[in-house]
Each structure stands twice: as C-alpha cells, then as structure tokens.
Amino acid sequence: MLEIVENLIAKLVNEVDYPQAMELFQKLSGGKRLRARLILTIAPSAPQAPLLGAIVELIHAASLLHDDVIDEAQLRRGVPSINATHGSKTAIMLGDILYSKAFSELTSFDSRIARTVAESVTRLSIGEMMDVGMAESFNSDRELYLKMLYLKTATLIEACAYGAAILAGKDADAHATYGKNLGLAFQIVDDILDITSDEATLGKPSLNDFSEGKVTLPYIDLFERLDTHEKERLIRYHAKVLDESEKKWIRTKMDTFSIIENSYTHARMLCDEAINAVGEDIALRSIIETVIRRSH
Numbered sequence: 001m002l003e004i005v006e007n008l009i010a011k012l013v014n015e016v017d018y019p020q021a022m023e024l025f026q027k028l029s030g031g032k033r034l035r036a037r038l039i040l041t042i043a044p045s046a047p048q049a050p051l052l053g054a055i056v057e058l059i060h061a062a063s064l065l066h067d068d069v070i071d072e073a074q075l076r077r078g079v080p081s082i083n084a085t086h087g088s089k090t091a092i093m094l095g096d097i098l099y100s101k102a103f104s105e106l107t108s109f110d111s112r113i114a115r116t117v118a119e120s121v122t123r124l125s126i127g128e129m130m131d132v133g134m135a136e137s138f139n140s141d142r143e144l145y146l147k148m149l150y151l152k153t154a155t156l157i158e159a160c161a162y163g164a165a166i167l168a169g170k171d172a173d174a175h176a177t178y179g180k181n182l183g184l185a186f187q188i189v190d191d192i193l194d195i196t197s198d199e200a201t202l203g204k205p206s207l208n209d210f211s212e213g214k215v216t217l218p219y220i221d222l223f224e225r226l227d228t229h230e231k232e233r234l235i236r237y238h239a240k241v242l243d244e245s246e247k248k249w250i251r252t253k254m255d256t257f258s259i260i261e262n263s264y265t266h267a268r269m270l271c272d273e274a275i276n277a278v279g280e281d282i283a284l285r286s287i288i289e290t291v292i293r294r295s296h
C-alpha cells in the first residue's frame with residue numbers, strides 16, 4: 001500500500017513539470033512515512049487515502065526543507081541536506097514547489113479535510129516560529145515547550161488522523177485525539193533519541209538540539225532537578241557546540257535523575273491517551289509501538 005503512496009508522490013512531483021524539481025526531490029531520503037502509514041491504517045480501503053498520504057508527505061518534506069534552512073542543518077536523515085549541497089535558496093524554492101503542489105491536490109478533498117490539513121500547516125509554521133524564538137534563550141517553561149511541540153509536530157499528524165477517519169467514515173474527533181497524542185509522543189521520543197543515540201544512528205550530531213538552542217523536555221526536567229551552580233553550568237552549555245566532556249556531564253546528570261526514563265514515561269502516558277481515545281485497535285496500537293520503540 002505504501003508503494004502506491006510512493007508512486008503517487010513521484011507522479012505529483014512529475015506533474016509540476018520542471019525536471020530540476022524532480023531531480024532535487026530524488027535526492028531527499030523519504031523517511032519513515034509515518035503520516036502516510038497512519039492515513040492508510042485508519043482508512044485502508046478509502047480510494048482517496050493514498051492521495052491524502054502523498055499530499056501530507058509532500059507537505060512534511062517541504063517543512064523539513066525549510067526547517068533545515070532555518071536550523072542551518074547540514075544533514076537530514078544521514079544525507080547532506082539540500083541547503084548544504086545546493087544552497088538555501090534552492091531548498092526554499094523546492095519546499096515552495098512541493099507544498100503548493102500538495103495544496104492544489106488538496107482542493108479535490110472534502111472541505112473539512114482540506115481545511116483541517118491547511119490549518120494544520122499554519123499551525124506548524126507558528127510552531128516553528130515559536131521554536132526559533134524559544135531557542136534564543138534558555139526556556140525552562142514546560143507548558144510553553146509542550147504547546148510548541150503540539151503546533152510544530154503533532155498538529156499535522158492530528159490532521160492526518162482526522163482526515164483519514166472522515167475518509168473511512170470513522171469517529172473523526174476520536175482519531176484526531178489519537179493523532180495529537182501520537183504526534184506529541186513521537187516528538188518526545190525524538191527529543192530523547194537526540195540525547196541517547198550516536199551520530200551514526202541519528203544522521204546528525206548527538207545532543208544537537210541543545211547545541212541548536214532547543215531546550216527539549218529532558219533538559220527542562222533536568223534543569224528542575226539541578227542545584228543553583230549546576231543550573232548555571234547547564235545554561236552556559238546552552239546553544240553552543242559541546243565537547244565530549246561537556247556532553248558527558250549532561251548525560252551523567254541525566255542518568256543521576258533518571259531523566260530519560262521519565263521522558264519515556266511521559267511519552268507512554270501520551271500513547272495510552274491516544275489508544276484510550278479510539279479504543280483498543282491492533283493496527284493503531286502497532287503504530288504507537290513503532291513510535292515508542294524506534295531507535296532513529
């Protein structure tokens with residue numbers, strides 16, 4: 001089924017009828033296609049489900065192209081980012097082509113689906129803006145962080161689940177709640193992996209979030225547990241490239257206070273809320289397990 005989505009994605013990019021766009025698009029690594037998988041899982045026999053999956057994956061790819069420009073990231077999924085190989089201008093324009101094509105295709109959907117997906121893109125853009133603003137100083141406000149996470153990551157996944165449920169004639173609000181909590185858990189696991197994984201697994205340097213200025217949930221939790229001197233030390237390490245001994249200090253302190261376990265517990269709690277919203281469902285449970293157990 002996912003192959004149908006891959007073929008549709010290629011077809012849509014071909015339809016923009018600009019060979020350079022296709023050439024550049026082929027350089028992107030497709031990733032896990034979590035959003036398309038989710039749509040196909042909720043609406044396996046809806047004729048429009050693969051197209052919705054392709055649309056959302058194009059939007060997601062566009063958002064990552066722009067995000068890598070904003071973050072000045074050199075690597076994406078283990079391969080050099082488009083901004084690194086072709087420059088920021090090209091990365092932005094490719095992103096523009098992909099998401100505008102996605103929006104054109106969205107017009108053929110039920111207006112509730114089209115509106116929800118479109119609004120989620122406004123929200124993810126706001127989430128990105130908040131993320132950038134929050135990275136300018138050491139943010140220790142957990143609620144603000146979780147709000148930003150919801151906007152930046154969960155809102156598009158929520159829209160996927162909502163749209164797919166409408167296509168399948170299922171309870172759209174319940175599935176939206178599932179998608180929202182799945183999205184939040186996904187991002188929290190992402191935050192954890194940035195700390196626990198090595199560069200080879202991540203496809204980018206480890207503890208990269210904190211170096212980029214992003215005070216993710218584990219750092220907020222850690223900050224709350226540290227004494228005054230240690231708090232100052234953690235703030236000194238914020239938004240700079242860390243050497244091995246500085247990384248070791250952060251990881252050791254996280255071990256001392258079981259920070260990673262606590263973050264996993266938080267993610268698990270969100271997963272339980274996700275499942276509670278839709279009722280036990282083997283396929284939706286299995287998506288949750290892949291999100292929680294993933295290593296990259």
Ligand code: FPP
Nearest residue numbers: 059062063066067095099124125128152153
């Ligand atoms: C990754 O965050 C970024 C996002 C999930 C969303 C980015 C959204 C925009 C740039 C808004 C523009 C939207 C469109 C459709 C053009 P991250 O930097 O925390 O994750 P990373 O480690 O994967 O880079």
Ligand code: MG
Nearest residue numbers: 067068071073
């Ligand atoms: Mg980024």
